[in-house]
Each structure stands twice: as structure tokens, then as C-alpha cells.
Amino acid sequence: MTLHIQLAQIPLQDGDTAANLARVLALIASAPAGTDLIVFPETTLMGFPSAEEIAAVAEPLHGPTLAAVQQAVRAANVAVAIGLAEVLDGRYYNTTVLLTPEGVQLAYRKTHLWASDVGVFEPGSQLPVATWRGRKIGILICFDIEFPETARALASQGAELLLVTNGNMDPYGPVHRTLMTARALENQLFAVMVNRCGSGGGLDFAGESMVVTPGGDIQLALGRDQALASTTLDFALLDASRRDYHYLSQRRIALAGETSATAAGASAFLIP
Numbered sequence: 543m544t545l546h547i548q549l550a551q552i553p554l555q556d557g558d559t560a561a562n563l564a565r566v567l568a569l570i571a572s573a574p575a576g577t578d579l580i581v582f583p584e585t586t587l588m589g590f591p592s593a594e595e596i597a598a599v600a601e602p603l604h605g606p607t608l609a610a611v612q613q614a615v616r617a618a619n620v621a622v623a624i625g626l627a628e629v630l631d632g633r634y635y636n637t638t639v640l641l642t643p644e645g646v647q648l649a650y651r652k653t654h655l656w657a658s659d660v661g662v663f664e665p666g667s668q669l670p671v672a673t674w675r676g677r678k679i680g681i682l683i684c685f686d687i688e689f690p691e692t693a694r695a696l697a698s699q700g701a702e703l704l705l706v707t708n709g710n711m712d713p714y715g716p717v718h719r720t721l722m723t724a725r726a727l728e729n730q731l732f733a734v735m736v737n738r739c740g741s742g743g744g745l746d747f748a749g750e751s752m753v754v755t756p757g758g759d760i761q762l763a764l765g766r767d768q769a770l771a772s773t774t775l776d777f778a779l780l781d782a783s784r785r786d787y788h789y790l791s792q793r794r795i796a797l798a799g800e801t802s803a804t805a806a807g808a809s810a811f812l813i814p
């Protein structure tokens with residue numbers, strides 16, 4: 543079984559939802575034939591809003607911006623993993639959704655806040671996994687991958703594909719290059735990371751989006767500049783990586799925390 547994915551490493555405009563949405567809609571409409579999933583960066587749709595802007599730009603998952611993306615996803619018959627600034631019950635979250643022609647399959651709220659997230663977003667408290675196209679998928683956002691427990695919490699629920707939406711800036715590019723390989727290898731799953739590029743808010747974003755196989759090989763690695771790159775995830779590599787040993791079933795130390803079944807083929811690890 544394979545998944546054809548496109549990595550959309552793009553610059554973003556902080557606080558300018560209209561500009562970011564226009565770019566996203568154009569990329570969805572022009573996705574190469576046969577693409578199953580396009581992965582975008584962290585907070586793609588709003589960029590990084592400031593504490594002063596967040597109330598004005600944050601939207602609920604049923605808001606107009608994600609509705610426009612949903613319409614484009616249906617028209618192009620592709621799925622997207624895309625970030626947004628979400629408002630839910632009066633609280634703001636740095637959220638990434640897996641949005642398919644059928645709707646929101648997965649919504650993940652960044653659980654480990656980077657310094658610039660604090661005061662703008664609240665941390666999420668769940669690490670959910672959903673099943674799509676027969677594969678269990680989990681999402682992390684940027685700083686999350688710097689904590690091994692996060693990917694392990696997804697893998698403990700059977701995750702086979704980790705999607706990471708990034709807004710990683712200089713000088714931390716090498717940190718994520720190393721850790722994406724580690725997260726894939728130690729959990730024997732595909733890890734796909736798409737970072738922002740360009741600059742904004744006084745930051746230079748590192749780009750360097752990548753795909754790592756369950757065996758820890760770098761299947762695709764981009765540079766620092768804007769790029770669209772397609773590749774195919776062959777899940778036979780996941781089975782091969784687990785043939786002689788399986789870290790998850792052989793580990794002797796489990797994570798502290800409960801996992802709840804949330805829907806058919808879906809679950810969530812609850813941070814205590």
C-alpha cells in the first residue's frame with residue numbers, strides 16, 4: 543500500500559489569513575495528478591499571530607477559512623495536513639488538522655509550546671491518532687518533536703505515519719533534521735515534516751522539510767527555499783522495518799497516561 547504525498551514548503555504572511563489562504567487554494571488546485579495528501583507548515587492559514595492579533599484572526603474548525611479549504615479539497619479530491627490558529631471555547635490553540643474530502647479526520651492542538659507560542663496559544667492535552675486510507679496517522683507540531691514522549695504516545699496507539707507541521711527557525715534546523723530521523727527510527731514509522739521557509743517576525747525559517755522512512759533513511763530532504771516536492775510512501779518499508787524486531791512491543795517501560803478510544807479506528811493519548 544502506498545500514499546502519494548506532496549510537501550508544500552512555503553513562506554507565510556503572519557496575521558494575513560487572506561494571503562495565506564489564496565496561496566493554499568492555488569496549491570491545492572494545482573496538485574499533481576494522483577496526489578493523496580499535501581502537507582503544509584505550522585499555522586499555515588494565519589501565520590504566527592501576535593498576542594494582540596490572535597483574537598481577530600483565530601477561527602473555529604467550522605470557520606470560513608477552513609470551509610474554503612474543505613471546498614478546495616473536495617474539488618481536487620486530495621487531503622491536506624494544514625495548520626491554523628484555532629479558537630475553541632474562548633481559548634486559542636496552535637492546531638493542525640488532517641482534512642480530507644470527507645471532512646476533518648484529525649485535529650491536533652500543539653501540546654508543547656515554544657517560547658513564542660506562550661501568551662498566544664494554550665497547550666493541547668491530547669495526542670490523537672486516526673485511521674485514513676487504512677493507515678493510522680498522528681500529527682505533531684514543531685517543538686513537540688523535541689520530546690520523544692510525543693511520537694511514542696502516537697506510536698503506542700499504532701501510528702504508522704507521523705505528520706509534522708513546522709515553523710522551525712534558525713538556528714534549530716539541524717535539531718529537527720536529527721530528531722525527525724530519531725522519531726521515525728525509534729518508533730518504526732514514516733515521519734513527514736514540512737517547515738515554513740522565508741522570514742517573518744524577525745525570524746528566518748530553516749525550511750529543510752523531509753521524509754524519513756521507518757528504517758531511519760532520509761527519503762526526501764529539501765533545502766531552505768520555497769519548494770513543492772512529491773514522493774511516495776511505500777508501507778512495505780514499515781513492515782520490513784518491523785520484521786526482525788519491534789521496539790513498541792518489546793519495550794519494557796511504558797508511558798504514564800491513559801489512552802481512550804474516540805471513534806472507529808481513532809484514539810487519543812491523554813496527557814496526565
Ligand code: BAL
Pocket residue numbers: 655656683684685686709710711714
Ligand atoms: N525549535 C523551534 C520550535 C518551535 O518553534 O515550535
